[in-house]
Amino acid sequence: MTIDSMRAAPHQGDDGGPGLVQLLTPEGERVEHPDYPLDVTADELRGLYRDLVVVRGIDREAVSLTRQGELGLWASLLGQEAAQIGSGRALTGTDMVFPTYREHGVAYCRGVEPIKLLGMFRGVNHSGWNPAEHGFHLYTIVIGSQTLHATGYAMGIQRDGVLGTPNAGAAIAYFGDGATSQGDVNEAFVFASVAHAPIVFFCQNNQWAISEPLERQSRIPLYRRAQGFGFPGVRVDGNDVLACLAVTRAALENARTGQGPTLVEAYTYRMGAHTTTDDPTRYRLKSDEEAWKLKDPIERVRAYLAREGLASETFFRSVDDEAKAVAADLRKECRALPDPPPGAMFEHVYAAPHPLMTEEQEAFAAYLDTFEEVPA
């Protein structure tokens, strides 16, 4: 083999390629994959459908709340519901999730109440849940940092000596296509590989890092990066909830039984803006969005359920109603979220008493006391 024959051609957008693991086509046809058999009951299928619809409803409501000024920002997961629900429902109670700020669907699967996701976007806190309670770490904003935390956590699982036992757990790190350019993500791959750590790297390749398309990040398909680090990489149809479930489940099980890390590239598309402050019309074509709309993660499940007679119109209507009710509750709870008292900024900076915190907090309180009470 000559050197030149090993050089990758510039990346071209594609439909996922021949290696794409798919169990449910965009048309809602159930297909089999030899490596990822999946037994799923009608009940489970309906459950997945409900998750997808409810999470999309939560997301849509949060976008509206931002438009109405109730939130300062929102990072929409529109289009990525299957990647998040499929992988999220593959998790067990002993696993630990390290999310980005867009993993609202995974948070939902981990039992984090939707209102708790809104705090940081409303600006009342930097995060609103206890990670240990949910097996779901804090949203991480700086791109890629959490992949190292997940790797370290997985090294801790190894040291606990639980791998291969019923108490075994795995770490799963979520990140996007843009993050794969970060040093931290590459360092996480190195550390996890060398340690043979029980971790799944779950990359949602939504094709866009704000305005930069995948070709600005990589010349080769992202899942193939794993090979160079010495662990398997799999590309899954990220809009196929069943494939995401099956592939993530297998990768997690490998991790829990001591077989090391896996990179899962969920091939999907960010249907919305990067965040509510972004304007995708400046950098991408409407026709691309239209093409991906035909691969919608929810429509294909609905088509399959309907065609196979696994769900009735009444069921679909009840799920829509449920999503609306969850969204309505969320709207009400969001508007009722109180601002923290100004002195809250001094809380939890340190775990143990710190004289400078005490001094500044007292001085601040005394300063505030110098203002006259304004009658309500």
Place this chain on the structure above:
Amino acid sequence: MTTLTLGRALNEGMRRAMEEDPKVLVMGEDVGRLGGVFRVTDGLQKDFGEERVIDTPLAESGIVGTAIGLALRGYRPVVEIQFDGFVFPATDQIVTQLAKMHMRSLGTVGLPVVVRIPCGGGIGAVEHHSESPEAYFAHTAGLRVVACSNAADAYTMIRQAIASPDPVIFFEPKRRYWDKADVDLDAPLPDPHAAKVVQPGTDVTVLAYGPSVKTCLEAASAAAEEGRSLEVVDLRSLNPLDIDAITASVRRTGRCVVVHEAPVFGGFGAELAARITERCFYSLEAPVLRVGGYSTPYPPSRIEDHYLPDLDRILDAVDRTFGW
């Protein structure tokens, strides 16, 4: 009482912490089989195994980032950054994650991580091996920053840093690693953030930490021969700062000189000078003077003696406090 070098005292302190708590881990580049480039972790891997004394891949952000993850799983990692100038690739994980995660989590997440950094110059090293980056970290809310100056403190301070529920940046004076002192291995633990008067005096307060403390003690001896009495205060902790001990000394002497190896401009001495001025204004006979590195990158080692505060420059500053 036993006589130990400063490096050995750190080793004994870590060993004791590892014996007392199986969750304590040591990790970094070359800390295992080699025992660290300064041998501070010598023998720990042999005694505690490769799972607890981890030779990591060569990536500082990765080391601190995975240490955070281990802490989230309930471990207490003690990270070694090989040299001061190599901490910068890890600065993002330290400043953005380690320092802020406890507050971000509303207090639900604990981060008992110690980042050990051999610091300072004076060993004839090549570039990036002689720096004093303490001000960056002292400026970062959420971190505790300490600097040991002698073997006895090294032994207790490293144990206290490991026991701290907060992240601690632990500066070690690399050119003092081989200095010996008597260490009481069973002495009660002092307040980890208390400053210490290491040389009582009456004329001028000299504030120092880490490698500069010894230089200041030598300056005090020289000054004494000229009939001038310097009070040398070893800060030990930069964040939090024992401002009460500092102001008590300055109010007694009325004069203050701050000494550190880092550049004076924007350095930790500026914070000390400002706080002392606020608290001791009517006691001061002269402005607080600062002696430190110049506002240059650390120079080539053949001229580093001119960059580092030495006895003469400290005494010169002391003299100048009498010129007002």
